[in-house]
Amino acid sequence: MEAAAIHAEHAHHHGPPEANRSSRVEPQLLGMLLFIISEVMVFGAFFTAYFFIRVVNGDQWFPFNGDELPKLVAGVNTAILLSSSLTLHWAQTSAKNGNRFGLKAGMLTTFLLGFTFLFIQINEYIHIGFAPHDHAQGSIFYGLTGLHGEHVFIGLTLLAIVTVRAFRGHFTPEHHGGVEIPGIYWHFVDVMWIVVYTTIYIV
Amino acid sequence: MPAAVRHAGWTRATTFTVLGIAFSYALSLGARAGLGYDPVLDGEAVLQISLVTVPFFFLVGLGLFDYWGYYMSGRPTRPEDHSGHGAKSWKSYLYPNTDHKVIGIQYTVLSFFFLFVGGLFAMLIRAELAQPGRQFIDANTYNGVFSVHASILIFLFIIPVFAGLANFVLPLMIGAPDMAFPRLNALSFWLLPIAGVMMLGSFFAPGGSFASGWTAYAPLSDSAPIGQVFFTIGVQFAGASSIATALNFLVTIITMRAPGMSFFRMPLLVWANFSTSLLVVIATPFVAASQFFVLLDRALGFNFFDHGQGGDVLMYQHVFWFYSHPAVYIMMLPGFGIISEVLAVKSRKPIFGYRMMAFSLLAIVALGFTVWAHHMFVSGMQNWIRVPMMITTAIIAVPTGIKIFSWLATLWRGVLRLDTPMLFALGFLTMFTLGGISGVMLAMIPITIHVSDTYFIVAHIHYVLFGGSLFTIFAGVYYWFPKMTGRMYDERLGKLHFWLTFIFFNATFAPMHLIGLDGMPRRVADYADKYAGWNLAISLASFGLGLSTLIFAYNIIASWRGGPRAVGNPWRGLTLEWQVSSPPPVFNFDAIPTVVGGPYEYGVPGAVHGVFADQPPPVVAAGAPAAKTPTDE
Amino acid sequence: MAVDSRSRTSRRTIVQMVVVGTLASIIGVLWGLYIDWFPVQGSTQARKIDDLWDLMIAFAVPVFVLVVTVVLFAVKEFRMRPGEENLDGPNIHGSTKLEIVWTTIPAVIIFILIGYAATILSDIEAAPANAAQELKVDVYGQQFAWTFKYTGADGKPINTTRLYLPEGQSVKFNVHSKDVIHDFWIPAMRMKIDAVPGVTTSYRITPIRVGSYPVVCAELCGLGHAVMRQTAYVMPPAKFNAWLASKSASAAAPAAGGGGSAAAAPAAIDAKAIFTKGNGESVACGSCHQLAAAGTPAGGIGPDLDKVLAGKDAAFIKTSIVDPQAEIAKGYPPNVMPPNFGQTLKPAEIDALVQYLVKSTRK
Ligand code: HEA
Ligand code: HEA
């Protein structure tokens, strides 16, 4: 009942007791998954805006008002982003197997592919010929692709960290959570792009 | 560089804040010059950029990202030496700390500060409304005052204070040494003062503070003066804080329960925070997005809400309420958890129908996502959405009823200790029922068509938020006060606080039902003469309500400083937080306890919830000698 | 032992409680039905909505009384008495039977209420049998005044800021907004709907009582939200038709007829009254502007005219009234002063007002 007395004796104890693990799931992994749920909801809200403008209002979608979306360029860009998921997977398996070259090369390629995607995206903005304030369609287009672009940027930052650490010799087959967890985020960014690409450019 | 600037702390934070402002100027000047805008220096542009970037400079300066900085750059991270754990003096509370107990107190105290600020604004509202016509403040200030009143109380009081209380007790309750992500926890806390400074600072913006209500409907918020941006961006920080905390709670609850603590052995407070956190993680991004839309419209000329350009005005409301209806349960479910703890301990009986209590929480979470459009019954949205939403809304009364009735059954045949926490719990039972019933009336579309946007809504809001949430918060603060501070509060003052609050609360908010039904709209600084009598009465009562809160403040401050020392388990509770000293040891437990039974086995002699390895089973069950009376140290 | 005396009380307590609870519910319901909660019933819709309210009272009061009674009796019977400090209650975990009861009964109540509410909803929104005869009025919300558009006999539009309605005839309002969201509400009629930019919303009412009723803006629309009030006049159909006809006839004339049948004698225009109260159609200037001569207090919405008009000439004042956007007073937002005074005030009234303002602000 008066635990204080007992605890006082243990003043030499220098850290908290090890927490009990009540679930097989890694805390970091679970945290990342929950964070991704939140992120999906942010996209959900932007898709709601899209839904209202395109479906509820029944406004015309591109091509519209003389403005068109560069489906093909964006398609190529999609392929670039998707291949980055593959190279990332390669890096991750390498990390698991202790293949340092695979890890480093995989991370570097992934980063470069992601960077290329972002570069092409910005280039697309410059040449697309309409601005967000021209019409609500433009707002949605820039809103959704911009939101995604921002996530690519965050993802790239994470990848950059992993790459730097990989080159500094971090990560072992036993401890590669630092590659796994940012990796999940990157895969999420890729999957999200497929949804964005399909709804904005294709449908 | 002087050490004070190099090392994390307030000096560095101040330096970085100044740097942040300089950076915002540079970015704005650079961007505008580059894009050929005229004039190159635009105060509003600088302000908007500062509001977004300066907080990060401040946080980095304060040292919240130091560890991650080391980690990310691949430099060796110092192993956690736990020197940050525990508070050495009151000054420790002014610095980032990763101890969940310190954070819990930081959260709670800061939130209560905002209760008083928000309450002071309420006093201003009531002073202005005491008579028709203009008394003290002009229409613009009035609109600003109630907008800030509501935003502060919702985003900086109710939501964070629940997070604060849970931060303190939840890890103890589940037998965890800390939260799953202590550094994230510290960050969540430090986002709050930023949001608070923004919302209050908006009064200094040219054109006054944001004045479009806490709902900030577009297109009014699109075209409002710059003060609106303080809300738009402030909400992002408050929202990010709640998402981070919710994520932390979920991971902690799922992965860090003590051995033997199955889901159905968790105290209901843990269940309540689990459900709330689910709501937060899923719903809060929507309010963030709704404010992104407004910000993009304002700052970059997007057309989300400009119908002339194809935008959709009602979309704002759908997105906003898809968060803000669940938000009202975010503001209530943790309170349900507190009430379950208090009622079980104070009636010395197990919670009646424990499983249904847990399931009804989940049912409310699920239903809560399907009812948002009941705030839009008169908004001009598609007519067909209304009846389905009326049905789902009204059905929420069923799981909520299950909870109310189970609590009543818990009381029945118990041995009720009518001390302050219990009084607030009983006050909650009755007052929340009233607020809930007026909610069900609002769900009935034909009634809402008449009373929407009237004082009837204001009455509903305060019955559920004050009579509901705030009563549970008072109950919880009194209940855990001994645990959090190691001191006992003054019972007589506590009871006085309850009775004055209870009486003045009803005198203030009950008449609002009448004037609302009789046609007085909300959000007006001036009203027709026929409502003058009631409004004067309401205003007088509300000052009484404000004063009653000062008793609480006095009691808490005086008892914290000089109250009698509290024993570890003054209420003879079974849940784990009561099995350690008051305040708890720095690392909560020497060894993680093992849970061997339900959390509320009152009435079974010798029953325990958890056993401690290095300690004989605690003798707190029935028949044990009473805990030392608070007065003998 | 204390435990026994406790368990024996509870059966008798339940009987007592049921009696007290029933009595309190009956009194509460009767009282709730007796209280006059609403403004006068101005429309058939109001009658139906008030009926639904009565049903709500009939269910809500007993539910509330139930909870309060149980709490009070529990406190009375089971509070801890001296000597019981160490006593625990019985270790009861639940009762499936009870749980089923208190899930089912509220569910049944809820479905009764929903069913009735849905019926009322379709009643109050139903189109009248002879839809052709329904009067249609377009309502325009604009910061901070309402404009009502009728169709005259000749098919030409008639704009007014006074709402005239025929008694006993169904009226459909099509509600529009020119800027932000407003809400068109006539409390006596019980109906309201938002005026949403880009969307036409609507509702219908059938007025049943001659008289004048406030029209209120019920959605926060900015600075002047509180003063966005006008009046609806319900008149016998014959009188209404006469008004409509007179409006149509004079629609071409620039001095479009003023307040209904009120004498249009141009002789004595009371500028001060127009300033403080409006001419019946126009919004009162004094609700936004401070003016010492008229005794209107500082509202803070519009500039203090004593200050800003000092030394200004008549032409400036006239433009400021007819076209407030022409020049925006420093420190005040645009689009706040209603732009429709050119229509709601007769030219003679505007002139009188201008003279009045010149006179009263001259130092
Ligand atoms: C803590 C916050 C909280 C809570 C818990 C609730 C709970 C509920 N609310 Fe409330 N609500 C608000 C906060 C809250 N609300 C706020 C802040 C607004 C205004 C926002 C704004 O515009 O600014 C609002 C507005 C609001 C509206 C919109 C009104 C309008 O603007 O036109 C509606 C309409 O349906 C509504 C309904 C309900 C319902 C049905 C519940 C239900 O969950 C209540 C359920 C509980 C009970 C019913 C009581 C217990 C049950 C029993 C004892 C069982 C038996 C009961 C019956 C058979 C009836 N609320
Ligand atoms: C948790 C939420 C919460 C809480 C606790 C309160 C507390 C109070 N509220 Fe508030 N209120 C809201 C949430 C809340 N409110 C919301 C969401 C709205 C809607 C806003 C909108 O339309 O956008 C609203 C709107 C609102 C209005 C309607 C404004 C309008 O529509 O024009 C009014 C009017 O009376 C009001 C009054 C009060 C009063 C008197 C209190 C009292 O309980 C306050 C008690 C006072 C204190 C706790 C302060 C402590 C005392 C002192 C510091 C010193 C005492 C000083 C003196 C006596 C002079 N509130």
Ligand code: CUA
């Ligand atoms: Cu128009 Cu309020």
Ligand SMILES: [Cu+2]
């Ligand atoms: Cu709601």
